[in-house]
Amino acid sequence: MLKLKTVRKQNAKNKRVLVRVDFNVPLDKKGDSIVVRDDRRLRAALPTIRLLQASRAKIILISHLGRPNGTITPELSLKPIAQYLREKLDLPVTFSTNYDNPPIANIVLLENLRFYPGETANDTAFAKKLASLANMYVNEAFSNSHREHASMVGVGKYLPSFAGLALTEEVRMLANLISKPKRPFVVVLGGAKISDKVGALTNLARIADLVLIGGAIANNFLSAEGFEIYRSFVEEANKKDVGDYVQLANQLIQEHKTEKVLKDSYVPLPKLLYPIDVVAAPTLDTSNTEMIKIIDLSHDMEDKPEKTKLQYLDIGPKTRKLYSELLTGAGTIFWNGPMGVWENPLFAIGTKAIAQAITTSRATTVLGGGDTIAAAHHFHAEHKFSYISAAGGAALKFLGGEQLPGLKLLTIPS
Ligand code: ADP
Numbered sequence: 001m002l003k004l005k006t007v008r009k010q011n012a013k014n015k016r017v018l019v020r021v022d023f024n025v026p027l028d029k030k031g032d033s034i035v036v037r038d039d040r041r042l043r044a045a046l047p048t049i050r051l052l053q054a055s056r057a058k059i060i061l062i063s064h065l066g067r068p069n070g071t072i073t074p075e076l077s078l079k080p081i082a083q084y085l086r087e088k089l090d091l092p093v094t095f096s097t098n099y100d101n102p103p104i105a106n107i108v109l110l111e112n113l114r115f116y117p118g119e120t121a122n123d124t125a126f127a128k129k130l131a132s133l134a135n136m137y138v139n140e141a142f143s144n145s146h147r148e149h150a151s152m153v154g155v156g157k158y159l160p161s162f163a164g165l166a167l168t169e170e171v172r173m174l175a176n177l178i179s180k181p182k183r184p185f186v187v188v189l190g191g192a193k194i195s196d197k198v199g200a201l202t203n204l205a206r207i208a209d210l211v212l213i214g215g216a217i218a219n220n221f222l223s224a225e226g227f228e229i230y231r232s233f234v235e236e237a238n239k240k241d242v243g244d245y246v247q248l249a250n251q252l253i254q255e256h257k258t259e260k261v262l263k264d265s266y267v268p269l270p271k272l273l274y275p276i277d278v279v280a281a282p283t284l285d286t287s288n289t290e291m292i293k294i295i296d297l298s299h300d301m302e303d304k305p306e307k308t309k310l311q312y313l314d315i316g317p318k319t320r321k322l323y324s325e326l327l328t329g330a331g332t333i334f335w336n337g338p339m340g341v342w343e344n345p346l347f348a349i350g351t352k353a354i355a356q357a358i359t360t361s362r363a364t365t366v367l368g369g370g371d372t373i374a375a376a377h378h379f380h381a382e383h384k385f386s387y388i389s390a391a392g393g394a395a396l397k398f399l400g401g402e403q404l405p406g407l408k409l410l411t412i413p414s
């Protein structure tokens with residue numbers, strides 16, 4: 001089990017503390033001004049900042065925003081974030097572009113780290129420059145901890161390094177999933193980007209008692225099992241080798257095919273489940289509900305000409321029912337990826353039903369994935385999860401069993 005050196009009041013007393021945060025938040029342009037669309041990541045850093053304030057530390061916040069590729073890009077300035085922190089979150093922040101001699105203030109937010117090429121290159125001189133600003137370092141950017149950048153790994157070589165409070169909590173919640181989940185442990189995986197999820201899917205399938213697959217990812221499994229998927233979306237590994245993720249689905253099916261779970265204590269089901277029926281339509285913006293079909297995959301394998309234009313856009317009613325029943329008895333649930341194209345109400349029923357089943361279960365529930373969080377928010381279910389991980393790729397890598405470079409210097413050797 002991963003043990004972290006978590007920041008405490010005593011170690012920060014009267015120190016100058018460099019805090020790597022992830023203030024890479026979605027921004028909207030409104031006229032001449034830039035506004036924060038979602039401040040979750042800003043609020044996540046507040047407990048650590050408050051703790052450091054309480055220990056009378058001088059705080060220097062550093063973050064990236066977007067991908068300016070090492071050049072000064074005014075639209076990607078962190079200045080509007082500083083303003084938001086002052087006005088909306090009541091944090092007395094001084095903004096500065098001066099990395100050589102930042103102003104003396106209780107809390108300074110420095111300009112976008114990625115305006116400097118040394119950040120992503122993990123350049124030693126840049127890491128040393130960052131380290132020279134403080135006498136202690138805190139990583140409060142779990143979502144960026146899979147990146148070997150100067151502010152994530154380089155700087156920690158020159159300063160005593162600690163884990164932020166939110167990072168510690170995130171690692172604890174995710175580590176629990178892969179090391180000691182309360183069973184039955186059910187993983188629900190959907191969405192469109194199987195490429196991002198391959199590692200997590202493979203690793204979690206070995207750990208979990210049951211894996212329920214939906215969304216466009218399910219198309220890979222249906223295809224691997226010989227079902228026609230017509231014009232349904234499947235992510236292509238690369239243009240030359242389209243079969244890759246279908247092959248991966250096939251490998252997973254083969255690896256787990258002898259493992260069964262007992263539904264209602266006597267119905268044997270495969271551990272890895274994909275939809276038994278789907279909602280299909282010729283186009284995404286279908287307004288004619290007659291054009292929407294429920295295809296029962298367990299019976300209907302005939303290839304009829306009128307079907308060839310169809311795309312599978314949501315899980316069907318039988319799948320919804322089966323998945324919901326299986327989720328009811330879970331001890332732990334991890335959900336990443338919507339069950340269908342929930343942005344369109346016609347294809348949102350599966351995702352809504354799964355959100356409902358998960359949040360009414362007695363399980364410890366962990367939700368991840370940008371679009372899945374947006375869907376949960378849309379269905380007013382967000383506050384009903386035990387934990388929401390907004391860390392995206394870093395969380396998936398962690399769940400895939402990878403060691404994140406940004407956590408290395410924060411870990412207590414076991
Ligand atoms: P997350 O951001 O939660 O990790 P992804 O980015 O992998 O999820 O995928 C989310 C997107 O997948 C949603 O915007 C949704 O419209 C799309 N999607 C879900 N099911 C399907 C499907 N059957 N066909 C096409 N797109 C789908």
Ligand code: MG
Binds near residue numbers: 369
């Ligand atoms: Mg997404």
